[in-house]
Amino acid sequence: MAILEVKDLSVSFKQYSSSLKQKNYDVISDLSVTVEEGEIVAVVGASGSGKSLLAHAILGILPNNAYVNGLIKYKGEELTLSRQEALRGNEISLVPQSVNYLDPLMRVGAQVRTSVKNGDKVKVQREVFERYNLKEQVDKMYPFQLSGGMARRTLLSTAMISGAKVIIADEPTPGLDSASVAEALKHFRQLADNGCAVMLITHDIEAALQIADRIAVFYAGTTVEIAPVHNFSGNGENLRHPYTKALWRALPQNDFIPIKGSQPHPDHLPSGCLFAPRCEMATEECSMSRPEMKKVRDGVVRCIHAS
Template identity: 55%
Template sequence: MEQQTPLLEVKNFSVSFKQYGKGLKQNVTQVISNFTLDLYPGEIMAIVGASGSGKSLLAHAILGILPSNAYINGSIKYKGEELTQKDKEQLRGKEISLIPQSVGYLDPLMKTGKQIDSPLKSVKSTVKSIMSRFHMADGVKNKYPFQLSGGMARRVLIGTALTSGAHLIIADEPTPGLHKSMVDETLSTLKELAGNGRGVLMITHDIDLAFIIADKIAVFNKGRSVEVVDAKAFEASPDYVKHPYSKALWHALPQNGFHSIRSKDYGDDIDAIQDAQGGEA
């Protein structure tokens, strides 16, 4: 891919939380440490790691929706410009769109058709075409989110990304609860967006999905990006990755035999190996 200005640059980024314990003692917990990645237009990057490793917090940081007790360090740039909190508030839902993990992000007081519809004249997709694409009956557009099944509500969320006109799409675990045909359609949608010059950041613990869709995989462990690798090379062999956690992820896949690995084979990072084999790889 021709080198150009990254759509999204995250450099030496950290997130920590301040909390009060017994006796009003203040504790600081660092969840993301020195995270770095570059995402280019037309590229799909998957952030892969076990559930609970802090992946979703990166999405929330980019969108500026972290809780008030969160403290951040490092740099997040969008189209070469540093993102301030004001920028994040102005861009989210417009130039930066989230397909969230929770269907609770839908507006409970707005009918689903209106949530899918786009105010942008430049967006050609209509509510009718989106609903047809994701196998939603016409009557669904007149229902409120609480009237939808979990899978149907998730389809609505994916539809909103298509009509947002966003240049950067962050898909946070976009496929749980969906039938395989809808999983395939969702991945096809993300590929279509990237093919139209959008940048797609997909957060997942399902590394097989990453192999299907991603150009690159950022392997995430305990709040750190341990390495960024070419997705096809990683799929082919663990020899193309360097970190023991990445190797452990590869070996833990069903098609690779659920093989356990020994520290003497891959170095002394015992914690990383045990996390990969015990987490949702």
């Protein structure tokens, strides 16, 4: 059973143009993904595909001009705003992309200790700092005294000792040295193996393949494919969606073939399949309506041509 379930999620933002006309921008639409206990689901896709917005929607930390529709469940029950607030930082923990989430007026050691639920808080904090190569004197520092890598490792430390049942890691490794990246990935895998559910949001497909069980591929604010990690191999012949295959073949270690065109802006989404204008398999039928997600082999895909 999925501990975290997102179904048909849509997120739009109300904005005003220079002529003060109001317009809604649909940045996420019909997005669905699940994460089970003991599982790591990696969410990949280009910038602007909705990855970070998904994390913020789950935690209930979107800005006031956001409108959310769809269903988000935790342990089978809907995540209402009040329930999101109660679970945030407790049973559902975020490793944020921005280091600005650190409180600038509080020493970082004290900040990390607020996440410790059981045991000697100082001991737990110092052990996790040691694990991420943060020296003992770092716990007395303020965020402005940290390098970018140190700040990111501090954020990782906070989530790793939170005891949360669900960890959402939003681009947790940029700016880290290779040893810290390896340690973080190893720790995420250990958390999952101990029953935690991990959603790893990343641009780094290679890092995701090292630890993930399934890969969810986002494009222009929606899910286009969710596939088991072993499908990402060879020439991508076991993948289902043309975008996923193109993304796989665009990697330097594969064919290094760029994908023509660019992801559409939320203000200019095509009718029908969102990837159709860039897809070599597109037919007239692809532009008539947006495909539904369907099961194909041991994964799911949003493409009428997938088989």
